[in-house]
Amino acid sequence: MEAKDVQHSPYNVNERGYYGQFGGAFIPEMLHPNIEELQKNYLEIINTPDFQKQFRQLLKDYVGRPTPLYFAERLSEKFGAKIYLKREDLCHTGAHKVNNTIGQILLAKRLNKKFIIAETGAGQHGVATATVCALMGMECKVFMGRLDTERQKPNVERMRILGAEVIPADSGSKTLKDATNEAMRHWINNPKDSHYIIGSVVGPHPYPDMVARFQAVISEEIKRQLKEQTGSENPNYVVACVGGGSNAAGAYYHYFDEADVNLIAVEAAGEGVASGRSAATTALGKPGILHGSRTLLMQTDDGQVTEPHSISAGLDYPGIGPMHANLFDTGRGTFYSVTDDEAMKAGVLLSRLEGIIPAIESAHALSALHQMSLKPEDVVVINLSGRGDKDLETYIKWGKY
Known part of the structure; x- marks a missing residue:
């Protein structure tokens, strides 16, 4: 999270809460006090020695950081390059999400908050939030699409065992968007x-920046570990x-201004980009307001949000x-889309080659990797965000293994 070296990057948030033309805080009047409180205090709080000491200690002793950077020898042989996996799947709770929930629960305690709300899609952020609420003795409500x-x-069930109340969202497609609503x-x-x-680098400022800072520990470790190994x-x-x-933001954070490092972002094409059942935002989206910020989103001509689809x-x-909308807009990030079937095959391939079943x-x-033109000397780091x-x-259910 030591982000001073990239604070003034053109790919990072500016003083108005924007990444280029994207970002900002588009919020109802009732939330202005909460958002202003966060905007005024979050940087001062998270940069204090006391906060950093507690955050780092919990990442080490509770989460299990640093996570390994693993040279995947058999995967490397198959794709003809040097492929390393950043093992965020080995974090406590099973994904990178806990890096952020540890940071935010410590922030909430210092702001004297009593109750925690969260949204979750795959459930990993919900589990990570329920985990830190149990750790800190705070009440927790998690919203999740039916x-x-x-x-x-x-x-x-993990969230419930940890003491959280899980509230199903029955509107829309009954998935992550609706849980966030x-x-x-x-x-x-x-x-x-x-x-x-x-749980992600979405929402009104300062959330995208705040979550990215907590996840930046990923790229901080990659730099150190890659130096040791290569x-x-x-x-x-x-x-990523x-x-x-959020996992991509953490993996990219300390590489924004390293022009020789290609940042590859992979979106979910669902049943195909043109199928009508996809979540490939950069291929299908245009600028608009979603969940408190201006970003790229899939929408109809009259501005109604299009229902996404992914097996994930x-x-x-x-x-x-x-942040990612700006990386796409400026060309700093290269965006690929991958179908449900392609992703499932890749998951089984990693399982067979390296004994790691990925999220x-x-x-x-x-x-x-199938879409990239790799050379034998290329070094590729893939952020393995969850197990x-x-x-x-x-x-x-997919069954083709």
Whole structure:
């Protein structure tokens, strides 16, 4: 999270809360006090030695950081390059999400909040939020689309065991977008003592920046670990899946201004970009307002949000975070899209070659290897954002292994 070296990057947030033309805080009047409180205080609080000491200690002793950077020898042989996996799947709770929830719960405590609200798609952010609320003794409500509660049942039960109340969202497509809508609505009705732990680099400023800073520990470690293993801090490529995009933000953060490092973002094409059942925002979206910020989102000609589709609950979102919208807009990031079937095949391939069953979100990032023109000397870091335990039911239903 030591982000001083990239604070003034053109790819980072400016003093008005924007990434180029994207970002800002488009919020109801009722939430102005909460958002202003965060905007005024978050940087001062998270940069204090006391906060940093507690945050770093918990990342080390509770989360299990640093996570390994693993040279995937058999995967490298198959694709003809040097491929490393950043093992965020080995974090406590099974994904990178806990890096952010640890940071935000510590912030909420210092702002004297009593109740925590969260949204979740794949359930990993919900589990990570429920985990830190149990750790800190705080009440927790997690909103989750009804469809996602069915396809991610183990995570629902994990949240309940941890003491969280899981509230199904029955509007729209009953997925992540709708869970976020319901969580926002609850926050509007209960603004005073509540903190909303947003799980991705989405929402009104300062959330995209705040979440990215907490996740920046990923690229901070990659630099150090790659230097130890290869002699250079910089790979040729950093690859990550993007829904809202928090794992990608963390993996890219310390590489924004390293022009020789290609930032590869992989979106969910669902059943195909042109199928009408997709979540490939950069291919299908245009600028608009979603969940409190101006970003790229899939929408109709009259501005109604288009229902997304992905086999991956964590990528089943009609927009991307404003940081990523700017990376796409400026050309700093290269965006690929991967279908459900391609992602599932990539997940099974990693399982067979390296003995690692990835989350289906992470499998999308892995599948991009088929689209990249790699040379033997290329060093590729893929952020393995989560493990596949939560997705076993989906793997079983897919069945082609």
